[in-house]
Amino acid sequence: xxxxxxxxxxxxxxxVASDLQFHIETETEENLARGMAPAEARAAALRKFGNAAFxxxxxxxxxxxxxLDEIWQDLRxxxxxxxxxxxxxxxxxxTLALGxxxxxxxxxxxxxxxxxxxxxxxxxxxxxxxxxDSDTPFVPETVDFTTTYDLRAGSRSFENLSLExxxxxxxxxxxxxxxxxGLRVNYDYFRTLGVDMxxxxxxxxxxxQPQTRREVILTHGIWRRRFGGDPRxxxxxxxxxxxxxxxxxxxxxxxxxxxxxxxxxxxxxxxxLGYALGESDAxxxxxxxxxxxxxxxxxxxxxxxxxxxxxxxxxxRAHPGDYARGAAIAVTPLREYLVGGVSTAMWILLGGVGxxxxxxxxxxxxxxxxxxxxxxxxxxxxxxxxxxxxxIVRQLLAECLLLAAGGGVAGLLLAWxxxxxxxxxxxxxxxxxxxxxxxxxxxxxxxxxxxxxxMLFGAAPALRASRVNCADALKDMGRTTxxxxxxxxxxxLVTAELAMAFVLVMGAGLLGRSFLHLxxxxxGYDPHxxxxxxxxxxxxxxxxxxxAELDYYxxxxxxxxxxxxxxxxxxxxxxxxxxxxxxxxxxxxxxxxNASDAxxxxxxxxxxxxxxxxxxxxxxGRAFTAxxxxxxxxxAIVSESxxxxxxxxxxxxxxxxxxxxxxxxxxxLTIVGIVADIRTHSLDSRPNMEAYLPQAQDVNFGYNLVxxxxxxxxxxxxxxxxxxxxxxxxxxxxxxxxxxxxxxxxLATRRFTLVLLALFGALALLLAAVGVYGVISYGVTLRTxxxxxxxxxGAAGGDVLTMVLGQSVRLAAAxxxxxxxxxxxxxxxxxxxLYEVHPTDAVTSAAVALMLAAVALxxxxxxxxxxxxxxxxxxxx
Amino acid sequence: xxxxxxxxxxxxxxxxxxxxxxTLDMLILQTLVLGPAHGxxxxxxxxxxxxxxxxxxHGSLYPALYRLEDRGWIASFQGTxxxxxxxxxxxxxPAGRKQLALETSRWERLVNGIGRVLRPAE
Numbered sequence: 001x002x003x004x005x006x007x008x009x010x011x012x013x014x015x016v017a018s019d020l021q022f023h024i025e026t027e028t029e030e031n032l033a034r035g036m037a038p039a040e041a042r043a044a045a046l047r048k049f050g051n052a053a054f055x056x057x058x059x060x061x062x063x064x065x066x067x068l069d070e071i072w073q074d075l076r077x078x079x080x081x082x083x084x085x086x087x088x089x090x091x092x093x094x095t096l097a098l099g100x101x102x103x104x105x106x107x108x109x110x111x112x113x114x115x116x117x118x119x120x121x122x123x124x125x126x127x128x129x130x131x132x133d134s135d136t137p138f139v140p141e142t143v144d145f146t147t148t149y150d151l152r153a154g155s156r157s158f159e160n161l162s163l164e165x166x167x168x169x170x171x172x173x174x175x176x177x178x179x180x181x182g183l184r185v186n187y188d189y190f191r192t193l194g195v196d197m198x199x200x201x202x203x204x205x206x207x208x209q210p211q212t213r214r215e216v217i218l219t220h221g222i223w224r225r226r227f228g229g230d231p232r233x234x235x236x237x238x239x240x241x242x243x244x245x246x247x248x249x250x251x252x253x254x255x256x257x258x259x260x261x262x263x264x265x266x267x268x269x270x271x272x273l274g275y276a277l278g279e280s281d282a283x284x285x286x287x288x289x290x291x292x293x294x295x296x297x298x299x300x301x302x303x304x305x306x307x308x309x310x311x312x313x314x315x316x317r318a319h320p321g322d323y324a325r326g327a328a329i330a331v332t333p334l335r336e337y338l339v340g341g342v343s344t345a346m347w348i349l350l351g352g353v354g355x356x357x358x359x360x361x362x363x364x365x366x367x368x369x370x371x372x373x374x375x376x377x378x379x380x381x382x383x384x385x386x387x388x389x390x391x392i393v394r395q396l397l398a399e400c401l402l403l404a405a406g407g408g409v410a411g412l413l414l415a416w417x418x419x420x421x422x423x424x425x426x427x428x429x430x431x432x433x434x435x436x437x438x439x440x441x442x443x444x445x446x447x448x449x450x451x452x453x454x455m456l457f458g459a460a461p462a463l464r465a466s467r468v469n470c471a472d473a474l475k476d477m478g479r480t481t482x483x484x485x486x487x488x489x490x491x492x493l494v495t496a497e498l499a500m501a502f503v504l505v506m507g508a509g510l511l512g513r514s515f516l517h518l519x520x521x522x523x524g525y526d527p528h529x530x531x532x533x534x535x536x537x538x539x540x541x542x543x544x545x546x547x548a549e550l551d552y553y554x555x556x557x558x559x560x561x562x563x564x565x566x567x568x569x570x571x572x573x574x575x576x577x578x579x580x581x582x583x584x585x586x587x588x589x590x591x592x593x594n595a596s597d598a599x600x601x602x603x604x605x606x607x608x609x610x611x612x613x614x615x616x617x618x619x620x621g622r623a624f625t626a627x628x629x630x631x632x633x634x635x636a637i638v639s640e641s642x643x644x645x646x647x648x649x650x651x652x653x654x655x656x657x658x659x660x661x662x663x664x665x666x667x668x669l670t671i672v673g674i675v676a677d678i679r680t681h682s683l684d685s686r687p688n689m690e691a692y693l694p695q696a697q698d699v700n701f702g703y704n705l706v707x708x709x710x711x712x713x714x715x716x717x718x719x720x721x722x723x724x725x726x727x728x729x730x731x732x733x734x735x736x737x738x739x740x741x742x743x744x745x746x747l748a749t750r751r752f753t754l755v756l757l758a759l760f761g762a763l764a765l766l767l768a769a770v771g772v773y774g775v776i777s778y779g780v781t782l783r784t785x786x787x788x789x790x791x792x793x794g795a796a797g798g799d800v801l802t803m804v805l806g807q808s809v810r811l812a813a814a815x816x817x818x819x820x821x822x823x824x825x826x827x828x829x830x831x832x833x834l835y836e837v838h839p840t841d842a843v844t845s846a847a848v849a850l851m852l853a854a855v856a857l858x859x860x861x862x863x864x865x866x867x868x869x870x871x872x873x874x875x876x877x
Numbered sequence: 878x879x880x881x882x883x884x885x886x887x888x889x890x891x892x893x894x895x896x897x898x899x900t901l902d903m904l905i906l907q908t909l910v911l912g913p914a915h916g917x918x919x920x921x922x923x924x925x926x927x928x929x930x931x932x933x934x935h936g937s938l939y940p941a942l943y944r945l946e947d948r949g950w951i952a953s954f955q956g957t958x959x960x961x962x963x964x965x966x967x968x969x970x971p972a973g974r975k976q977l978a979l980e981t982s983r984w985e986r987l988v989n990g991i992g993r994v995l996r997p998a999e
Contacts, residue, residue: 012943015965019916019939022964026917027935029960050936058940 016059020052070391074398082402088371089403092364095770096407096453098763099360101414102353104438104446106756108419109426110346111445112436114339119256119435121194125295126334127304129161131287131312134326143291145275145282147315151329154311157304159294160192163273164258166265168702169240170538170732173226179536179732180222180240182269183257189270190217190251192294193258200234200249203272213274216245220253222268241538245271258292259338259431284322292334305331324597338431345753345833352507352760355500357453359767362493362500365457366771368400369490370778372465379465393462400458408450415446425755429748460489490775495815497771501764502819502852503826508761509844510827511754514835518747524678524687525576526615530739531713531720532575535703536732546630546699552727553607553695553703560707560723565716569707570613573605573700576680577742581700585691587646588656588668601642601691602680603659605700610692611675613708621653621673628694635694637673642689659691659698669693682746684835706739713738753833765852768815769859776808777863787867788875797868804867808860815856816849901933901941903984906969906977909951913968915958916942942967950976 024045031041046052082089117123131147132140145163152161167184170177187208190197198220207215216238218227227233237244257267273289275282295304308329316323332340339346372379379392387395416438423436535553542549553571560569574581584598592598604610608624611617619640628635636657643652656668677687695703705724709716717736724733744751780787787800827839837844908914908922919942920935945951950973958964969977 016939016943018963019965020936022915022958022962023917023920023935023939025962026958026960026964048935050934052936055936055939059943062940062943 013056013060016056020049020055024049024052071394071398074395075402077395078398078402081399085371088367089406092367092403093406093410095360095363095367095767096404096450096457097410097414098767099357100408100411100446100449100453101418102411102760102763103350103357103449104411104415104442105418105422106350106353107445108415108438108442109422109430109436110350111439111441113430113432114343114346116435118335118338119254122294123194123335124333125159125297126193127293127295127301128330128332128334128337129291129293129308130330130332132328132330133324134328140330141290142287143289144284144286145279145289146277146284146286147312148289148291149277150315151308151311154314155304155307157295157299157307159296160188161291161293162186162189162192163275163289163291164189165273165289167271168265168536169269170536171226172239172242172730177730177732178226179534179734180269181265181267182216182271183267184213184271184273186273192292194294195251195255197249198252199231200247202249208272208274210274210276210279213272214243214245215248215272216240217249217251217270218247219251219257219268219270220255223250240269240271242540256434258334284319293331301331301333305329342430342749344831345749348507348829348833349753349756349760351829352504352757355504356760356763356767357449358456359497359500359764359771361453361456362497363767363771363774364403364453365461366490366493366774368396368457368461369464369493370774372396372461376465389467392465396462396465397454397458400454400462404450404454404458407453408446411450412443412446415442426752429752464489490778491811494768494771494775494811495818497764497768498812498815498852498856499819499822501761501768502816502848503823504757504764505761505848505851506819506823506827506844507830508754508757509848510830510834510837510839510841511750511757513837513841513844514833515747515750515754517836518683518750521679521683523576523683523743524616524676525739527739527743529709529711529713530614531707531709531716531736532704532739532742533717533720533736534734535571535705535724536734537702539730541728549699550696552731555727556724557607557609559726560705560720563716563719563723565709565711565719567708567710568609568613569705570609571607571695571703572610572614572706573603573695573703575704575706575739575742576678577682577746578704580680583660583691584662585642585646585689586658586662588658591664592662598662599646599689601638601659601689604690604692605695605698605703606692607695610706613706615708616678617676619674619676621671623673623675624692624694629696632697634667634669634697635672636669637675637692638671639675639677639687639690641677641687642691643671643674645689657691659693683743750833765855768852769855772808772811772856773859773863775811776804776860777866779807780804780863780867783867784870784875787870788872791870792872792876800868800870801864804864805857805860808856808864809853812853812856816852819852820845820849900984901937902945903977903980904931905938905941905945905967906950906973906980909967909969909973910977913954913956913966915956915964915966917958917964919967945973948976949973 024042027045027048028042031044032038036044118126120126129143129151130140131143143163148161148163152158155161162185164183164185167182168179169182171180172178185203186192187203187205190202196202197217200217203215203217207213218233223229223233230236233247233250236247238247239245251270275289280286281288293304295301308331312327312329316327336343382392382395383389419436419438423433426433426436535556537549537552542552557569557571560566581603582600583603585601586592586598606624608626608628611623621637624635624637636659638646638652638657646652647655652671652674655671657671658666658668675690675692678690679685679687680690681688705720707713707716707720714736721733721736724731787795787803790803791800823845824840830839904923905919908919908926914922916938917935920933920938923931923933942951942953946953946967950970951967952970953965953967956964956966
């Protein structure tokens with residue numbers, strides 16, 4: 001039988017009909033010729049022919065794909081059946097839509113953020129390379145120029161190794177000065193990423209040299225925003241920090257800069273790096289550059305890693321004084337480097353929403369089961385009329401298929417809205433959030449999920465429903481106990497629902513407690529009511545004139561302090577949680593065999609009022625004053641941890657240290673104060689050592705204002721800006737934030753995970769409550785007669801209530817025990833997302849158990865009340 | 878005998894010499910060796926040439942014809958019958974000729990074998 005015949009079997013049937021007609025008529029004519037009477041002639045012909053209708057049917061049937069035909073029939077019938085019970089269909093579809101929609105939305109996020117390759121050409125070959133010291137726990141981030149030079153010379157695994165570093169600059173082209181975030185990159189940077197310019201050209205090797213770098217490439221975004229998408233932008237001179245740069249290229253609109261872990265810098269322009277060996281910034285150990293590499297085709301990350309490390313071992317042997325003992329090279333696939341931090345959270349969310357889907361399926365299975373019980377008479381009738389068991393299973397599965405299809409379509413709509421909401425919610429909290437969108441893979445996922453749900457909620461009920469005993473079922477439905485077996489299965493389903501809800505709510509509870517713990521963490525400073533913004537000083541007025549720069553800050557701060565609502569104000573080189581500046585910490589009377597073995601301290605260059613403005617408690621000694629100026633004896637203040645760890649058994653106060661490199665002929669700094677620790681990198685990482693230098697003795701590049709206010713800090717933003725602009729209108733001010741915003745941002749990914757998991761937990765609770773309600777309520781219906789008898793024999797309403805609630809207590813207990821055991825196995829996957837909470841925290845377990853028990857009891861209270869109102873007379877009649 | 882309907886064909890008035898499925902195929906192919914014919918004349922040809930021993934239930938002929946056509950052993954075309962009606966004619970294809978030779982020899986071996994069992998002396 002050829003497939004195609006199926007589709008023109010109607011035409012074939014016509015042909016068969018005409019063949020048969022011809023045959024019978026010819027036979028009739030022959031009979032007439034033999035002398036039969038007309039009626040007899042035709043009758044004889046028909047007799048001779050046999051059953052013509054059956055021949056046609058037989059041919060037609062052979063030309064059908066029987067299964068396909070019957071499936072279509074089943075689906076049409078299922079459609080009619082579902083239309084007859086719209087409430088059931090809608091409930092089931094909505095429940096499934098929640099599950100499928102949630103899964104589709106989260107899968108969309110996971111796929112876009114974690115699974116999909118980066119947008120760059122052949123992005124699987126891009127890696128992030130960093131030097132690290134295997135003796136320290138710091139995440140490898142940076143490299144130095146000279147080491148990179150040696151790595152390039154010694155390795156064969158890479159097509160390109162390309163450096164980049166932050167380089168923001170003030171653009172004063174027309175009107176308001178603006179600080180543009182940018183990067184200085186090696187000339188082959190865009191070749192490494194595999195990006196072609198939309199306009200103009202890439203950098204040339206001779207432009208990536210000291211003194212010659214005068215070119216700039218703009219992103220599509222700034223080209224549109226600041227230059228109105230001017231097609232004649234090429235060749236235009238831009239004034240950046242008072243130097244003239246020529247625009248040579250514009251990047252395409254699809255290009256997204258390589259994001260940096262922990263950095264909220266979004267570069268809008270690129271300039272040549274222009275480093276050379278022998279320059280002071282290029283030294284071994286001057287680790288402030290980022291390195292990305294493109295592997296040659298067919299070279300694995302492992303191979304590149306082992307090659308670079310053997311090259312590195314040689315470099316360390318040649319220059320032992322410049323590297324730490326454990327110096328090594330980390331090679332990470334770029335995608336993993338970018339999203340590694342959130343991938344755990346993403347998978348956990350997908351797992352959580354998968355549980356919601358399972359619970360939804362259990363609920364629908366339960367619904368289908370109770371309907372099947374009501375339809376056993378119909379099934380018996382169909383069996384009696386000759387339907388095979390397979391046929392009945394198929395019929396029921398067809399109904400489930402329709403339900404799942406409806407749920408899938410509705411789920412897709414839900415996911416469409418949900419994904420948009422998630423993308424907006426995730427915007428500042430997830431890397432690659434702007435890439436979140438649904439694609440073909442997501443649609444396949446939805447289809448597969450929907451089909452899977454049919455198997456999950458449809459198979460068991462269908463198989464069970466098909467096992468009917470015709471005689472029993474047809475005899476009397478009113479009296480049947482058939483529901484019992486269904487009921488056991490439903491109890492099992494509800495138990496499973498409660499168990500899964502337990503695990504989900506437990507997970508959300510643990511994350512919630514971690515979050516609360518983190519909110520309770522004392523960061524060491526008071527983040528409330530602190531206004532901050534970046535200040536950037538450039539131009540001939542300030543270049544190599546630190547006194548002028550300091551004067552600018554002093555004047556602006558003086559004006560600001562006079563503003564009503566401002567309590568205190570100070571400048572700091574880097575804001576905690578926003579950035580860090582890590583330098584070597586050398587103690588005068590503790591010379592090291594290897595200078596690079598010196599510990600690192602996070603260094604802050606501050607104006608005198610900083611500790612006061614940030615409310616960092618001074619523990620001993622003194623804070624900086626205006627007398628700690630240039631030329632005065634150099635001083636430093638260290639944190640408590642620094643004092644304890646670096647000066648064991650002696651007093652840090654009065655000790656002499658150097659920050660940065662050690663220079664025994666240079667001036668030593670005297671420690672004059674000890675302040676409390678602060679959390680520099682994140683609320684959940686333990687304090688490192690901090691060292692503070694007076695701004696006047698260590699003018700840094702770029703500062704931030706911190707102003708403590710007595711009212712909402714953002715309301716003072718304009719006054720604060722005016723205080724600075726009134727001193728010098730040409731200097732850009734940028735990134736206005738409150739310190740609380742930095743705290744909130746540092747918790748953003750956690751908040752994202754927590755909110756979603758809490759949402760899933762709530763959904764799971766709701767579905768489980770509906771499930772419990774359904775099963776108890778159905779149980780009451782089944783036991784109406786029994787309850788009637790009991791009441792007739794003298795049972796009071798209270799007894800009946802206890803009886804029904806007892807059933808729900810048994811269910812809940814089974815569910816909670818199963819859920820607790822499952823949570824013991826599953827919550828440890830939350831691992832790094834937890835903070836100071838054990839994955840099997842007893843308090844959380846108990847609270848969740850209590851909550852679930854309450855939900856189970858509440859949702860069975862209504863049916864239990866109904867049971868007490870059963871009228872024995874009606875029930876027994 | 879490859880053809881195997883799940884539902885047995887109802888034969889309201891079983892004629893004598895009810896034909897085995899594959900045998901009918903062979904007879905149809907043999908009939909068409911002489912030239913194209915339509916269904917009605919095939920049925921009568923089989924009856925006539927077997928001296929009316931083989932009574933074909935005419936209806937059962939058609940599923941066999943369509944089946945043979947599906948397999949490519951016969952082909953059909955529209956023609957005009959001797960009584961001036963439009964009729965579908967069937968003719969043997971080269972593949973059908975080969976199949977006929979195959980089935981004929983198989984049949985002869987079978988008859989031979991059965992003959993030896995029934996008359997072992999010869």
